[in-house]
Amino acid sequence: GNSVTQMEGPVTLSEEAFLTINCTYTATGYPSLFWYVQYPGEGLQLLLKATKADDKGSNKGFEATYRKETTSFHLEKGSVQVSDSAVYFCALQEYGNKLVFGAGTILRVKS
Amino acid sequence: EAGVAQSPRYKIIEKRQSVAFWCNPISGHATLYWYQQILGQGPKLLIQFQNNGVVDDSQLPKDRFSAERLKGVDSTLKIQPAKLEDSAVYLCASSFRGTQYFGPGTRLLVL
Numbered sequence: 098g099n100s101v102t103q104m105e106g107p108v109t110l111s112e113e114a115f116l117t118i119n120c121t122y123t124a125t126g127y128p129s130l131f132w133y134v135q136y137p138g139e140g141l142q143l144l145l146k147a148t149k150a151d152d153k154g155s156n157k158g159f160e161a162t163y164r165k166e167t168t169s170f171h172l173e174k175g176s177v178q179v180s181d182s183a184v185y186f187c188a189l190q191e192y193g194n195k196l197v198f199g200a201g202t203i204l205r206v207k208s
Numbered sequence: 209e210a211g212v213a214q215s216p217r218y219k220i221i222e223k224r225q226s227v228a229f230w231c232n233p234i235s236g237h238a239t240l241y242w243y244q245q246i247l248g249q250g251p252k253l254l255i256q257f258q259n260n261g262v263v264d265d266s267q268l269p270k271d272r273f274s275a276e277r278l279k280g281v282d283s284t285l286k287i288q289p290a291k292l293e294d295s296a297v298y299l300c301a302s303s304f305r306g307t308q309y310f311g312p313g314t315r316l317l318v319l
Contacts, residue, residue, distance in 0.1 A: 133310075138312075140311050188250070194308070198252075201248075
């Protein structure tokens with residue numbers, strides 16, 4: 098079946114550091130790909146998405162590019178802030194709009 | 209625009225008791241999802257509704273879990289009887305044009 102693999106956390110960075118969270122997927126066809134963020138005590142919020150190969154999703158300084166060749170959708174941000182501390186989930190969308198999530202990566206940003 | 213509403217936010221019960229969760233999706237969203245998120249894992253789909261019909265309930269433990277969406281708007285998820293391993297956050301989501309929007313979740317602890 099389809100699956101998503103994310104890098105294990107927690108990832109701990111200092112403020113203004115560069116962030117990369119790796120995400121790779123296994124799927125039949127070319128699913129849409131998503132990054133969701135979950136702040137403490139809250140539900141998931143859509144961060145960005147890409148629907149086809151070579152698409153770049155971006156939002157709030159975060160970006161990710163849909164790489165068909167490497168089946169990857171890595172999340173990047175040039176300069177993280179303390180407020181970015183959260184759990185980040187990579188997900189793919191199967192036929193019928195069902196989402197398959199990775200296990201999540203905890204990000205901790207220190208001031 | 210109001211987001212997805214869920215209640216209660218927290219619930220503590222003893223094993224073998226029953227519990228129910230309520231969800232009100234974003235107005236106009238025909239598709240509604242219930243996910244189970246166990247601590248340290250990504251959300252896992254339990255059931256998907258399209259209006260008041262079930263699209264996918266293949267991952268729902270039907271011996272103890274049930275869900276309904278009688279008028280194609282609000283939905284209720286029930287667990288009876290609860291087991292220790294049901295301790296999790298139960299997330300409701302609704303979708304528009306393929307993008308899912310999540311509620312804040314109900315955190316269930318089974319003692």
